[in-house]
Amino acid sequence: MAEPLLEARGLRKAFGAVQACDDVELEVAAGELRAVIGPNGAGKTTLISLLAGELAPDAGAIRFQGQDVTAMPAPARAQAGLARSYQITSLFPRFTALQNAVLAVQAKGGHAFRFWRPAMREAELREPALAALARVGLAERADVPVAALAHGEQRQLEIALALATRPKLVLLDEPTAGMSREETQEMVRLLEGLKGELTIVLIEHDMDAVFALAERITVLVYGRPIATGTPTEIRADRAVRAAYLGEETG
Amino acid sequence: MTRSDLVALIGLAGFALFPALAWAGGVLWAVDLASRMLIYGLAALALNLVLGYGGLVSFGHAAFVGAGAYVVAILSFHSMMGGSILGYGGTESGFVAFALAILVSGLLALAIGTLSLKTSGLYFIMITLAFAQMIYYLFISLPDYGGEDGLSLWARSDFGPLDIGDDVVFFYLCLVLVLLFALLKRRLVASRFGWTLMGLRDNERRMCALGTPSFRYRLAAFTLSGAVAGLAGALLANQTEFVSPAFLSWHLSGELLVIVILGGMGTLYGPLAGAVAFLLLEFALKEVTEHWQLALGPILILVVLYARRGLWGLVEGRKDG
Numbered sequence: 001m002a003e004p005l006l007e008a009r010g011l012r013k014a015f016g017a018v019q020a021c022d023d024v025e026l027e028v029a030a031g032e033l034r035a036v037i038g039p040n041g042a043g044k045t046t047l048i049s050l051l052a053g054e055l056a057p058d059a060g061a062i063r064f065q066g067q068d069v070t071a072m073p074a075p076a077r078a079q080a081g082l083a084r085s086y087q088i089t090s091l092f093p094r095f096t097a098l099q100n101a102v103l104a105v106q107a108k109g110g111h112a113f114r115f116w117r118p119a120m121r122e123a124e125l126r127e128p129a130l131a132a133l134a135r136v137g138l139a140e141r142a143d144v145p146v147a148a149l150a151h152g153e154q155r156q157l158e159i160a161l162a163l164a165t166r167p168k169l170v171l172l173d174e175p176t177a178g179m180s181r182e183e184t185q186e187m188v189r190l191l192e193g194l195k196g197e198l199t200i201v202l203i204e205h206d207m208d209a210v211f212a213l214a215e216r217i218t219v220l221v222y223g224r225p226i227a228t229g230t231p232t233e234i235r236a237d238r239a240v241r242a243a244y245l246g247e248e249t250g
Numbered sequence: 251m252t253r254s255d256l257v258a259l260i261g262l263a264g265f266a267l268f269p270a271l272a273w274a275g276g277v278l279w280a281v282d283l284a285s286r287m288l289i290y291g292l293a294a295l296a297l298n299l300v301l302g303y304g305g306l307v308s309f310g311h312a313a314f315v316g317a318g319a320y321v322v323a324i325l326s327f328h329s330m331m332g333g334s335i336l337g338y339g340g341t342e343s344g345f346v347a348f349a350l351a352i353l354v355s356g357l358l359a360l361a362i363g364t365l366s367l368k369t370s371g372l373y374f375i376m377i378t379l380a381f382a383q384m385i386y387y388l389f390i391s392l393p394d395y396g397g398e399d400g401l402s403l404w405a406r407s408d409f410g411p412l413d414i415g416d417d418v419v420f421f422y423l424c425l426v427l428v429l430l431f432a433l434l435k436r437r438l439v440a441s442r443f444g445w446t447l448m449g450l451r452d453n454e455r456r457m458c459a460l461g462t463p464s465f466r467y468r469l470a471a472f473t474l475s476g477a478v479a480g481l482a483g484a485l486l487a488n489q490t491e492f493v494s495p496a497f498l499s500w501h502l503s504g505e506l507l508v509i510v511i512l513g514g515m516g517t518l519y520g521p522l523a524g525a526v527a528f529l530l531l532e533f534a535l536k537e538v539t540e541h542w543q544l545a546l547g548p549i550l551i552l553v554v555l556y557a558r559r560g561l562w563g564l565v566e567g568r569k570d571g
Contacts, residue, residue: 052459078461089454092449094417107460112446112467119442212330 003066004180005030005199006051006082006169013046013223020046020133021057022223028169033191033200035210038220039243041194043085046205051201052084053077065168079108083167085158087174091146097157098142101129104164125247132164133157136190152183159190169199176206188212211235219243258432258519265425265557269418281417282489287529288424289485294509295431295519296478301507302516303439304471305451308416310382311377314476316498317358318351318483320389323401323493325350330404344407344414344488351484352477357477358385363441363469379500386498400494408489414488424485428522431478436518447471448516512553514560523561 004027011024020043028034030084036044050054051062053074053111061070064082072080083153092100102120105128106112117123135140136156149157155175175191176184188209194200195213204210210217211231218228221243234240265284272280292316300306318332325347328340341347362381369377406415414420438444449457450464457464487493496502505528513524533551535542557563 038468054455054459063472075461075463078459084459086456086459090453090459092431092452092456094448094452099445103445103457106442106445107457107462109442110267112462113441113470115444118437118442119445121441123444125442161456191385198486241416 002029003029004063005032005065006201007063008047008051009061009063011047011050012058013043013050013055014058019043019223021050024060024220024223024225026218026225028199028201030168030199033195033198033202033213033215035202035214035217036203036220037204037207037210037217041222042220043223044220045173046223047203048084048173048203051171052082053092057202062077072073078165078167081166081168083162083165084171085162085173085175087177089151089154089158091154091157091161092148096123096143097138097149097160098126098129099152100146100157101132101142101160101164102126104132104161105129116118129164132160135163135193136160137186145215152179155179155183155187156190159187163194167198169201170194170199171203173203174205175202176204176209184209219246252566254562254566255436256516257293258316258522261519261522262425262429266422267337274305280418281421283529283555284531285417285421285424285485285489287526288364288421288428289482289489290506290529291522291525292424292428292431292510293479293482294506294513294525295428295435296475296482297449297506298510298515298517298521299435299438299475299478300468300471301510302514302520303444303451304448304468306367306377306468306472307375307507308366308472308475309500309507310366310378310380311475311479311506312498312500312502313362313382314359314479315483315486315502315506316385316389316493316495317355318480319484319487319493319497320395320401321351321354322347322407322487323403323481324395324486326403326405326407327395327401334435342405342408344409347358347407347479353480355480355483356473356477359479360469363472363476367465367468367472379503382498382500382503387499388496389407389495389498396494397496399493400496403491403493406491407484413522417492420488424489427481427485431481432519432522439518443470445468508550510560512550514566516555517559517562517566519565520560520562523565527561 006028008024008026010186011021011066013021024047038044050057053072060066069077102125105125133142136159138156143155146211176187184206196223214231215228217234219226219240224241227237227240268284272278273451286535297311306417324335325340326342328335329342366374366377382562395401411417414423446462446467509524509528510521513526531546532542535545
């Protein structure tokens with residue numbers, strides 16, 4: 001088997017007495033859509049932050065494209081093609097949707113020591129930014145300030161920012177958080193469209209979405225991966241049923 | 251051209267006509283006050299780049315203003331009294347002195363910024379204040395350059411055919427420099443660099459996740475801001491024909507913060523409006539009472555409470571950015 005695109009070995013992170021990540025092993029192949037599920041407090045967001053470089057692990061190693069990135073700061077990982085989105089929407093609220101996307105495009109476009117040309121009129125920034133907005137279905141809303149966007153639209157923009165950096169792999173932290181049923185269905189369709197084109201690590205609470213999208217699923221419980229497999233395997237896994245799916249009924 | 255540009259243009263045109271009006275009205279002395287407004291305005295425009303667009307509360311910008319002023323004064327001192335500094339003699343040349351003032355303040359800002367920008371929030375405020383106070387006490391302890399008493403200039407800097415010893419000529423020099431920097435800043439904040447700076451102000455975490463390292467851009471802004479504050483200092487030394495450690499004290503840093511907040515943080519021309527309003531208030535209130543700051547306080551509180559984007563916010567109306 002070819003070398004995985006993203007690989008975590010023995011990853012550990014504790015916050016005080018809480019072991020948020022406990023010896024996590026993860027291998028994500030290029031082109032795969034991997035879901036990571038687990039009950040609240042299982043350490044899913046911590047895992048994303050470790051992989052994205054926002055947190056430093058206590059122990060373990062992370063490799064991306066065959067390169068050890070454990071000590072690489074977050075901006076450099078983003079430049080290398082590892083993007084993330086946030087569970088709690090993290091945008092630039094004073095700017096319009098397009099301005100948000102332009103910021104994301106220019107972040108990837110090398111250094112920003114350009115002092116003279118108006119950035120918002122540069123075609124090489126605008127066009128990819130508009131394309132990213134169109135991709136998530138926000139083309140019509142480009143000039144609307146973020147504060148005036150509906151919650152679901154802000155969640156779509158959240159994804160657009162990650163896409164605008166032209167990543168090889170995106171870490172999506174609960175893209176459907178706080179969404180209505182219709183909005184969730186639309187997001188699932190959007191992710192369906194990204195599948196195959198991009199490698200995706202998806203954290204998600206909506207089980208319908210997970211089982212509809214994921215090729216393989218990793219189950220985290222108390223910071224520890226207890227199973228990895230196809231949706232069918234995970235459904236049948238006894239440890240998973242006991243630790244996780246069982247609790248979800250009702 | 252936006253409404254904001256138009257109002258600024260009208261304001262600057264009004265300023266350009268001011269010496270003629272003052273002459274006609276028999277109050278030519280007021281030209282000196284107007285020059286001072288422009289100089290404070292230039293320093294406030296510089297501070298606004300880091301404060302308004304960068305979201306960095308620098309409480310030490312007097313260090314850069316004061317350094318620029320002392321460069322002019324020390325060069326003038328050696329030119330008249332002989333002696334040398336770091337092996338170089340003094341000069342009266344404004345071209346040399348102003349260029350050096352910009353360079354020295356810029357380098358000082360680079361050094362202070364390199365250390366201060368490792369911190370953020372309250373710590374950044376305190377560390378910039380601490381560095382400025384260090385420079386303040388350094389100059390107090392230099393008896394050669396007047397110590398606490400400061401240093402008088404023999405004459406204003408020599409700009410060849412341009413005689414800035416004349417208050418009106420000096421006023422136009424200030425006006426041109428303010429205009430140039432205001433235009434430069436207008437381009438700058440709309441460029442990739444400007445957007446990066448504003449992005450870091452509004453959401454540093456997301457900017458990092460998108461691949462933007464914050465330190466280098468903030469340091470560049472801080473350095474540029476310090477260099478321009480140094481230019482304002484060089485002008486200030488010429489306006490008063492005197493420098494003292496007061497130019498380096500936290501009072502001046504505080505006044506510049508007040509001017510930017512009064513005029514409108516993160517607005518293009520607000521700091522200029524703030525400087526005009528601040529010095530007018532100082533001038534008018536001083537006529538009434540020596541404790542003019544007692545009246546300034548409530549006015550500032552009202553502005554902060556009811557005009558969040560300062561005086562310029564009223565001009566711009568509701569706006570982004």
